[in-house]
Amino acid sequence: MIWLTWRQFRAQAIVAAAALAVIAIALAVTGAHLAHLYDISGIAACQAHSDCGTLTNSFMNQVKASPTYKALYDGGVAILYAVPAIIGVFWGAPLVTREIEAGTFRLAWNQSVTRTRWLVVKLGLIGLAAMATAGLLSLMIGWWASPVDHALALPQGRNGTSGINRFAPLLFSARGITPLGYAAFAFALGVTIGVLIRRTVPAMAVTLAAFIGVLITISLWIRPHLITPLHAISALNAANIEGVTSGTGSGSPMTVTAAVHLPGAAWVLSNQSITASGHVFTGPATNACTTGSIQQCNAHIGSLHLRQLVTYQPAVRYWAFQWYETAIFLALALALAGFCVWWIRRRRLS
């Protein structure tokens, strides 16, 4: 059964290995120089609480100046999002539907191997291969991109801590161990949908849609609440106002945002200005802000004695979240796999 799983998976494995090799070579060739640029930029020595803005900016400008680095960085993020989806669509969905459409399940399930064992071995071996592929990619790309990730996560002076750090949703799913969980889940999802729908192309489409749907749902609505977020309240004065938005006329709604200063790469869930009574400040705008200068507006806002309420997950919780998220997706993958095995045993195919 192991031989058969390998033999039927061989073509896909070769494609995956080739892709990994190409990516590895591209990263290896450019990664050393990128690390070198980071070393000489002095960012490493910059303390987290001081203003690393100029150093960071100059390093990032060097990175952005090179189209290769930009492409590889963005591409790396894209690949880590795409790979679990590709695995679900191309390894998972066709696993059973191919056999059903070709009728070969009538051959495979009449050898001296029960269909339970047939499915369990396939799920197990290819599932492990999926996790290994995603894990390897995350490792390689994470290594290559670490200089840029570090630079982006540092406080940028008056502009506060950058919102693009490894804890924020965009990068969270493309770094660390979460891609492993996604890959296992997408694979199991693909197999399940294939078993239910029984036709390859529709199963591939539904798998893609379902995977994206689950990922978005969990990132937006479940992940923020895995551990109760912390709140930081600080005085909002003219010095740290970052942005003011208002309507055109006096009396229109107005919102004020201040820069966030948090240690390390924290995940900011919300950043609001609140009044003394604790409600979100919504204006109204006065002439000072609709028609006056920035200094006049800032001075006016300062006189309102607003406070800044930041809801966030601190940087130290990053790995806890990584493990929770991966565990959730692995648990989902196992549940789906169990369902598939149960469904197939009920002989609902023919």
Place this chain on the structure above:
Amino acid sequence: MIEFHLDGRSGVAPYLQIIQQVRQALRLGTLSVGDQLPTVKDVVATLAINPNTVLKAYRELEYEGLAAARPGVGTFVTATLGDGSLAAHGPLRRDLERWLAKARRAGLDDDSIEALYRDTFRAAAKEEAL
């Protein structure tokens, strides 16, 4: 070693055809005492018929005393059929010549004589087999 063939449209059961062909071979001298009949496996591999059919034919031959099975080896011829030469059947041949003359006088041409003969022969063979 002889080879069997089957006429699927003759209306004669396959096992009977096999028996007939063995007897024919004995008469013509193609088979003599001590010769081995084709194995069941070879016969079915050539004719694509049920092995039980061949076994039935061979058992019938054994019952008639013409062959004997040696377990693990095969089935062998143990006796021939009387006097093999057609010359011994003089009286029968003369009867037949007289019948042919009668048929010609009745106006039958060659084809009709053959058809009449075949038809009667088949009907009689079926009755024998029942």
Place this chain on the structure above:
Amino acid sequence: MTTVLQSRGLGKRYRQRWALTDCTLSVPAGHVVGLVGPNGAGKTTLLNLATGLLAPTTGTIEVLGGVPASSPAQLARVGFVAQDTPTYAGLSVADHLRLGAHMNPGWDAALARERIGRLDLDPAQRAGKLSGGQRAQLALTLAIAKRPRLLILDEPIASLDPLARREFLQSLMEFTAGGQVNVIMSSHLVADLERVGDYLIVLVDSRVRVAGEVEDLLATHHLLTGPRRDPATWPADWRVISASHTDRQTTLLVRTCSPIDDPAWVVEQIGLEDLVLAYMSHTPDPASNGAPALEVQR
């Protein structure tokens, strides 16, 4: 054991339609069983139930004394060649043999190699490039080389040309000559079953119409022609399969074990193909105790 397939009240329903109804069979060992019936009669359903690819809706089925597909041992005892003889198009002939070897503890590698050699199949050739007849032979080799006690074949030769058909049957019969003969083969062509089958099951419209040894069936079915008579005058132990009347003459197909003494009837034997056709075209009304529901008035 004396029965290879035992079913009681076996039925299978797909949504609204019953593909197989009230199927009770006791198929003896040592036979080549022909399962014949028109397309859609339920042959594939019955065979899928026997191999465990389907589970029954009602009733029970036992194959070689065990529940189909219930364990690796049961799977090893039954060899199956499905309709259209599926093979992996991307795998070579040699790969298929490796598949058999890895997935069957009872695999006879020498037998498999010898058959492939004798069939002149190129081991490196992909199964997708083989002709229909070659694919059928490959599928048969896979089923045979695991040394099953029962071989089940679902219309294996339906889409083959006459030569490939003959070669397949030759291979199959050679296999059965080797040891205990247990084959169940379905077809909608009676002519092929006539050569190789010695037990017949006729399946029409999801029901079993007749099942029995071919010799027995041919000996107990008679084609009777005689002057037109009232059906009430027919003997009670006659089971009339089909009847047709003109104003002067009656032609009957009758199943009976007792001899037919009435000299008014002309008694003829019926060939297997005509027998099967008679069962396929006439629906007996179970309430009428043998008299057919369909009569042809001319």
